[in-house]
Amino acid sequence: MSGHPPLLTGALALACGWIGIGLLGLLRPHSVRYAGRVLFPLGALAGLALAAIAIVAIWQPVQSLVLPLGLPDLPIHLRLDPLSAFFLLLLGTVSAGVSLFSAGYFREGEGAAPGLLGLQYHVFLGSMALVLLADDAYGFMVAWETMALSSYFLVTTQHRIPEIRRAGFLYLLLAHLGAISILLCYGVLQGGSWQFTFDAMRHAQLAPAWASAAFGLAVLGFGAKAGLVPLHVWLPEAHPAAPSPVSALMSGVMLKTAIYGLLRVSLDLLHQPQWWWGAAVLALGLFSALFGVVFAAVQTDMKRLLAYSSIENIGIVCAGIGLTLLFHAFHMPALAGLSLAATLYHCLNHAFFKSLLFLATGSVLHATHERSLGKLGGLIRRMPWVAWLALIGTLAIAGLPPLNGFVSEWLLLQSFLFTPEIPQPFANMLVPLGAAALAHTAAVAGYVMVNFYGVIFLGQLREPQLAQAQDCGWLERIGLSWLAAGCVALGLVPVLVLRLLNQVNAHLLGDAALVHADGIWVLAPVSPQRASYVPVVFLLGAALVVVLAVWITKGVYHGRVRLSAPWDCGYPLQTPRMQDSAEGFGYPVRHIFEPFFRMKRELPSPFDAAPRYRVVVEDWTWYGLYLPVAGAVLKLAALVGLLQRGRIAVYLLYSFLTLVVLLVIVL
Amino acid sequence: MPPMIMNGLFTQLLGAIVAVSLAPLFLGWVNQCRAWLSNRSAPPLLQPYLVIRKLLHKDAVLAENASPLFRVVPYILFGAMVTAAAIIPSLGTALPFAVCADAIALVGLFATARVFIALAAMDIGTAFGSMGARREMMVGFLAEPALLMVVFTASLICGSTALPTIADTLAGRTLAIYPSLAFAGVAFLMVLLAENARIPIDNPATHLELTMIHEAMVLEYSARHLALIEWASALKLFNYACIGFALFLPWGLAHEDNPLALLWALPLLGLKLIAAGAGLALIETVSAKLRIFRAPEFLAMAFMLAVLGLLVRLLLGS
Amino acid sequence: MPDATASVPLSAQLIHLAAAVMLLLSFAMLAQRRLVSLVNLFAAQGATLVGSTLVVAYSTGQHELYLSAAVTSIKVVLLPYVLHRLIRRLSLQWDTETLVNIPTTMLIGLGVVIFAFGLAQPLSELASTVTRSTLGIAMAVVLLSFLMMITRRKAISQVIGFLAMENGLFFAATSATYGMPMVVELGILLDVLVGAFIFGIFFFHIREQFESLELSHLESLKED
Incomplete structure (x- = not known):
């Protein structure tokens, strides 16, 4: 389609619109009210519109557009295919929630002026959209670097604090290392034609060694952005430094642009993957996942904990990519389709629940001015909205049915179960280990999330000033509810999402890669005999039993309740300090996975008058x-x-x- | 095919009712065997029912600072266990509800129950509660993947992750020896002991502060809430036993086309339960309670064994 | 993928079972702390080996394998007896090894198993017997015993590891190729026996010298 493809033009207009909204912020840079009531709601609207366009575009044939912009003879190429449409959908829906939350979140006197923040924030959004639309290396790199720079400024919003400047520097450094690697990757991919459009790269014939080199560079470059171990060090520094909505966007959406890039290079620009690429990415992904989750278990700062959990989830996504490449290399399109669907599904899920949790930590931070898990506690009684919505995110990220995290893990485990069919002895022995590592990661993630939620929201207030904590405002509630609703919906109607994903599968892997489903409700990706999952009926069944149980116990017997002090085995003296802190809760993991950590411990001697116990866990x-x-x-x-x-x-x-x-x- | 569906619904309902009503009896039987084996005089077989009845009649006492989460968790726990019972083929394999959730979802359901009870334990904010939650989650993050690997071994043999299909395939095959299932069986037994707070990991009969796990979590519950939790624990044990039967002793389940088979599937299940209960009691009697930090070792062994079973399945093809 | 096992003859199934049990016992030995139990596990492994040899002998009709089984049963009866005696004489009954991190050892063990299988894959393609896939397990048993010797500190457990290694070799011979020449077999067995006795003598000497069987004491013999 030449001329003016409407959807692509629309998406482009919205991306530019975001930048425009940002520029509007410069009109009244110091007015919180202007930013909160005009800029951010407008940005949320643009996000919703972009999501709508993406949903339509995913069903349409590929559209492309050449903009007469840029250097002479180097126009900017744009393209909207199902893969970019899917990621635009992710960007649009999640950013709508985050923007609504931000509208109520940013306040006076927190670092940069709100108008300036609005500019950086919306340029960040716009550049992410452009990354997803770009169809040549130049356009891609310009958008990519804009994204990195704008997010750098957002991370260093409170640039007067030295640690935050240091975190920002580390982030910028790794972002640039990654960008150089990506640039080199495109240099290899053009294959001597010196044409830097993606179209030329698709048609370039590369020798296997060069293709492998390009793939390796792509893993390095995009891995640095996504936070694959060992390029993950910036995540736990930058996320706590950034304001919470920015952490939410970076973790929920920006990491996914790196996944998009990796998929674009490995499945679209390179034609035939070699099997060891898949094995390598699978191993790297699983290691990152395990590493991330084990480190998350021993964190004492709630945002660092979430940052490590992002490393874990990116690891799971990369394991899915590895599996896809493995199946694709052995020409098993149906299975490659299954694992690609699981991968993309997990991207979408992670975007929703991780943004939700980061925003919840933002609300907690605003209400209590405290990031350290050791000083929070009991907030479910002070901030019920945040606590109950965060509970949904917590259960979702722990991979529990019937929420969304479970669906993608279920799909991924299903695809692991097919690896014995791979005709390569070493590769098919990856199954037990891979599936075991994945299952173990998911289980430890449950542990981590109980730690996170229990220490922040449950128990007694650890510090007296927590009693002053206020629940969040109505805009923030809407933003949180939107994301929580996404978690529930993605968990309950997976088939509808799979239909979208099938379009991406068909585009990248061919028509044989479709994932089957019966009707709207029954998720049965291979055949109903093999495995099926119907979350809605499952939930209804369980809910029915729960309601019956409530009715019978309360109705038939009685509902009388007396309140009294906690019993606690009759111990007379209990203070809030006697609850498990995050350190205490993480102790079993520290003990079991000791070789993972670099630990420094100071134990008090029995004769210390003022005993001090200190443990520092490092990477x-x-x-x-x-x-x-x-x-x-x-x-x-x-x-x-x-x-x-x-x-x-x-x-x-x-x-x-x-x-x-x-x-x-x-x- | 209405008769088929009726038949399925009947099996479904009967299975759930049998599970809910027999679970405390099974627990009572295990306790009785344990008492016999250790030369104590046994409590009545129906003791668990009596306890539940007594608890249901009392007034609930809640801690002042209990949140609503604390109050709903017993119901969620009980609901999760009944739902699990509806997925597991205990009497027949014609289970319409099992289409909704396969074995992976079943493991997920157990995980959900565990997360909720751990959250509830942390809700009051007592030292014991959070200690119990921490330990329970520690047991969980090793036992849960082990259980999943056990299920995977069976599903690699049968090409399905749906429990009724697995049970059908395993029961319908010509008699063959599956070494991988032997590994899985040992691993499953270890997981069963750990997950149900049985002896090498936890002792359901004591409130010893240094070692308790399950009891530490439910310390703050009383009356109807505690009754539901006790009932749910009994159901959990029953469910695990039935998963074990479905994977390792799948014979004698009623099929879709033969509703009358339910008539002898029920006594057969009873026999299996009697044997399993006695065996469980025997294992508990001859083994010693492990120190809490030996528990991860025990569970890691279970996990390794299950993975090994999967490997053996792949490599020997059996 | 569903069910290919049922078509395999019963004897092969039994050998597969024996292979799996051997592997299981190897892992159990890797994780066992107490010396007495270690010896018992070793005896059980020998018994499994005898069983599988008998099955092979019966199913293939090679009568010399019966003899081989009889010879192997020395390891089930005599060697454990000797070891138990040694343990009693040295009063080590209640000794336990301080093992570092059993799960980690097991994890390495898993890696070893995969490695062994990958290695045995091309070899077992060449073999013609139904049970050729057990070759990988036999090799894994050998390597796991080696691993056990590495991770132990006490001399006795190292000897047991050595003997278990030999079990693995025998198993490879009987299951994959239906037995090696009798002479070779007897020779190996003799070696092992002599080895065991020499070890026994050594133990007494080591203990006289250092008052313990901790091999770490041997480090003090190094000159520097």
């Missing part, structure tokens, strides 16, 4: 990988520093020598 990769690399870079820089003499004559000598050497080479 091995930091000491094993980053500090040595940084040391090497510093040494190299010191060597370069030798050149610096401070005398003009010496510098002129350098130039002269360079000129001579160049002349020798050229002539």
Whole structure:
């Protein structure tokens, strides 16, 4: 379709519209009311419109557009295919919720002026949309870098605090390392044609070694953005530093643009994957998942905990990508389709529940000014809205039926069950280990989320000032409810989502890759005999039993209740400090997975008058990988520093020598 | 095919009712066997029913700071266990409801119940409650994947994750030895002991603060809430036993086309339960309670065994 | 994928079962702390080996394998007896090994099993017997016993590991190729027996020297 494809034009207009809304913020940069009542609601509307366009576009044939913009002879190419439409849908729906929440969230006196924040925030959204629409390397990289920069500014909103500046720097550094890797990847992909449109890359014939190189660079580049171990170190630093809605967007949506990029390169731009690519990504993903969840279990800062949980979820998504590539390499389209559907489903789920939880931590932070889990507690009694909505997110992220997290894990486990059919002995032995690692990760995730929810919202108030905590405002409630409703809906009607995903499958893997489903309610991806899951009936059945149980016990016997002090085995003295803190709750994990951590412990001796117990849990990769690399870079820089003499004559000598050497080479 | 559906609904309903009504009896039987084996005089067989009845008649005492979550959890727990009973083929394999949820969803259902009871335990904010929640979740994150791997071994053999189909396929095959199922069986037994707070991991009969897990979580419950929780625990044990029968002793279940088979499926289930209860009591009597930090080792063994079973299945093809 | 097992003859099924039990026992030995139980597990492994040899002998009609089974049963009766005696004489009944992190060892063990299977895959393609897939298990048993020797500190458990390794070799021979030449078999067995006795003598000497059987004491012999 040439001329003006309406949907693509619409999506482009909305992406530019977001940037425009951002610019509007500069009109009255210091007015909280203006930002909260005009800018952010407008942004939410744009998000909804984008989601609507994406839903329509996913059913339409591919649309493309060439914009007469950019450098001479380098117009910007745009394209809207089912894959980008799916991710636009994710961006639109999630950002609508986050924007609504932000409308009530940002206040006076928190770092940058609200108008400026609005600009950065909406440029961030717009650039993410453009990343998803870009169809050439230039456009992609420009949008990608805009995304990185705008998110950097958002992370360092409170730039007067040194740790936040440090976190921002780390984020920027890894983002740029990743960007360089992606740039090199596109350099390899063009395959000597020097055409940097994605279309040219699709048709380029690459030698297997070059294809592998391009794939490796893509994993490195997109992995740095997504937070694959060992490139994950920026996540636990940047997320606590950023304002909560920004953390929600970064974790919920921006990480998914990296997944989009990886899928785009590995399934669309490269034609035939080799099986070991899949195995490598699978192993990397599973390791990241396990690593992330184990670290999440020992965190004491609620946003760091969620950041590690993001690493876990990205790991699960990458395991799905690995499985897809594995099946695809062995020409098993139906199974590749199943695992790709599971992968994309998990992306969507994670976007919803992780944003929900990050926003909930934002509300808690506003109400209590406290991020440390050791000082929260009992907030379900002070902030019922946030607590009950966060409960939905907690159950969803723990992968419990009938919410959405379970559906994608179910699909992924189902696809793992087919790996014995892979005609490669080592590859098919990945099943038991892979499935076991996945199941274990999911179970530990349950542990982590009980820790998260129990310590923040349940129990007694750990500090007296928590009694002043206020529930969040109505805009925030709407934003949270929207995301929570998404978690429930995605869990209850998976078949409708699978229909959308089938379009993506058909586009990327061919028509044989469709995932079957009976009717609207029954999820039976292979055949009903093999496995089926009907969440709605399941929920109704369970709810019926619960209602019956309530009715019988209360109706037939009685509903009398007396209130009294907690019993606690009759111990007379109990204070809120005697509840498990996050450290206490994480102790079994620290104990069992000890080799994972770099732990420093200070134990008090029995004779200490004022005993202090301290434990610091750190990441091995930091000491094993980053500090040595940084040391090497510093040494190299010191060597370069030798050149610096401070005398003009010496510098002129350098130039002269360079000129001579160049002349020798050229002539 | 209305008769078929009627038949299915009947099996479904009968299975659930049998589970709900027999579960305390099974628990009573296990307790009785344990008492005999340790030379104590046994409580009456119907003791669990008496306890539940007594608890239902009392006034509930709640902690002042209990949130609504605390009050709904017993019902959710009970509901989850009854729903699980409706998925597991205990009497017949014609279960219309089992279409809604396969074995993975069943494991998910158990996980849901566990998360809720752990959250409720943390709700009052006592030292014991959160300790129990922590320990329960620790047992859970090792036992749950092990259970899943056990199920996977069976479903690799049968090409299905639906429990009735698995039971049907395993019962209908010509007699063959599956070493992988032997591994899975051992692993399953270990998971059963851990998940139902039985002896090497937890002791349901004591309130010893250093070791208790399940009892620590439910300390703050009383009256009807406690009754439901006790009943749910009994149901959980019953459900695990029935999962074990479906995977390892699948013979004698009624099929879709033969409703009369229910007539002898019921006594057969009774026989299986009597044997299983005695066996369980024997295991509990001869083994010693593990220190709490040996428990992860025990469970990690179960997990490894289950994974090994899966490996053996793949490599030997049996 | 559903059910290919039922078509396999009963003898092969039994051998598969024996293979699985061998593997199970290897893992149990890897995780066992108490020396006495370790010896019992070792005896059970030997018994399984005898059983599978008998099955092979009966089903293939190779009568010399009966002899082989009889010879193997030495390991079920005599060696455990000797070991139990040793343990009693050295009064080690209540000794336990301080093992580091059993789950980690088991995890490594799993990796070893996968490695062994991958290695045995091309070999077992060559074999013609129905039970050729047990070759991988036999190899895994050998490697796991090796792993056990590495992770132990006490001399006795290392000897048991050594003997278990030999079990694995025998199992490979009987199940995958239906037995190796009798001479070779007897030779190996003799070696093992002599080895066991020499070890026994060594134990006494080690203990006289260091008052314990902790092998870590041997480190003090190093010159530096």
